[in-house]
Amino acid sequence: MARSAPATRPERVLLVHAHPDDETLASGGTIATLVELGAEVTVLTATRGERGEMLTPELAPLFGDGPRVAAHRESEIAGALAALGSPRHLWLGGPGARPTDLPVRRYTDSGMQWGPDGRAMAAEDSPADSLTAADLGEVVDDVRAAIRSTGADAVVSYADDGGYGHPDHVRVHHAARYAARAEEIPFSMIVDADGGAADLVVDVLPVRPRLRAALEQYRSQLTVDPIDTAEPEQLSYVMPHGARIVAPAREGFRHDAAPTVVPATAQTFDEMTVGGRVGAIVVALVVGVLVGGLGTITHQQTIGTFPIGLVITTLLVAALLVGTRMLFRSRTLVAAEAVAILVTSQVLAAVGGTSSPLILANAAGYTWTYGPAIIAMIVLAWPTLPPRPAPPLGSVRASESTDHSA
Structure with a gap:
């Protein structure tokens, strides 16, 4: 049975989250592990969770007062990050996470409501300055600014559903993913370590005390259960909606596959439409006339005794006919070019007459007269090769995958 992959140690990691507490709930064990390993970790938080619930009676009066909630949650995340080992912290739209030619801005919590399926969905009254109301391109640019200011080698954020559907989480996923791709650095998504989708699994039991201390900072959002002396390693907490969550012993991540780029084929x-075929034949005739005229005029040119004109024009004819056959897989276009070359050379020879002949009765003249026809017959006689089948999409990726199950 394969062992879990060990925690890797990228030099610099940027974790992008939507609200204070998300970094601890979704990836706190990994943050603490990376910090202990000596990695340079930065947590980028998009909003201050202004619309979050206030769980305890003493904090309940803050609910609905965005600025006061924001100030309180700023203090909570500061304490939580200190407990996790003091990674660097940035606010999206603020210094270090905003293009330097733009004024800083503050994204606010979009809010959410629970849908009939038990998953979070966008609130009907999201404010105008909320994260989801902002232009996605602007959000992406801010994440890119954070990548550059921190020198991040990798970006981590949610999977495409945001974990549980919160609109801010989904927006953060898209922004972080697009930003990582634009900066050409790896992007990894937080997934269930035991669900079979993880490419990397981090054992977070060794940092469980740090995670507990970080969770205890978020008294407005959750209540941490006391340590069970029978199972001291177990860590659980109760969320505002009453659900009791058991913190996992492992945190999982799935690496984002680079977008599949299908090379454009001629x-x-x-495959052309009728109009396209007619146009292609006309172009082939015009090109054939040009090549035939050029060859007729220049095939007698020499450098000393070397027939440079004949060599160049013969190679040009061969390249044109062979290239057309291979690129467009068409005998029709090759025949059109060949006929145009031959007719043009004979017309020009007739126009020149005997007083100023363009095609002489010598080796170069005979070669130019019959050479293009011979080349055309050879190219036309080639059998049509079947197209090379493309490999199934994802086959390369599948061959590179590694089993990280325990």
């Missing part, structure tokens, strides 16, 4: 003659 359209073959048979």
Whole structure:
């Protein structure tokens, strides 16, 4: 049975989260582990959770007062990050997470409501300055600014559903993912370590005391259960909606696959529309006339005794006909070019007459007269090769995957 992958140690890691407490709930064990390993960790928080619930009676009066809630949650995240080992902290839109040519801005909590399926959904009254109301491009640029200011080697955030559907989480996922791709650095998503989708699993039991201390800072959002002397390593807490959550012993991450880029392929003659085929034939005739005229005029040119004109024009004819056959897989276009070359050379020879002949009765003249026809017959006689089948999408990725199950 394969062992879990050990926690890796990227030099600099940027974790992007939506609200204070998300960094601890979703990735606190990994943050503490990375800090202990000596990595340079930065937590980027998008909003101050202004619309979060206030769980304890003494904090309940703050509910609905955005500025006061924000101030309180700023103090909570400061304490939590200190407990996790004091990673660097940035606010999205603030210094270090905003393009330097733009004034700083403050994204606010979009709020949420529980849908009939038990998952979070966007609140109907999200404020105008909320994260989800902001232009996604602006949010992406702010995350990119954070990547650059921290020199991050990797970005971590939620999976595409935001974990449980919160609109701010979903927005953060898209912004972080697009920003990482734009900066050409790896992006990893937080997933269930035991759900079979994780590429990397981090054992967070060794840092369980740090995680407990961090969770205890968020008294407005959750209540940490006392230590069970029978199971001292177990850590659980109660959320505002009453659900009791058992903190996992492992945290999982799935690496984002680079977008599949399908190389553009030239359209073959048979794949063209009727209008496209007519246009292609006209172009082939025009190109053939140009090549035929050029060859007829220059094939007698020499450098000393070397027939430079004949060599160049013959190679040009061969390249044109062979290239057309291979690129467009069409005998029709090759025939059109060949006919245009031959007719043009004969017309020009007739126009020149005997007083100023363009095609002489010598080796170069005979070669130019019959050479293009011979090349055309060879190219036209080639069998049509079947197209090379493309490998199934994802086959390369599948071959590179590694089993990280316990």
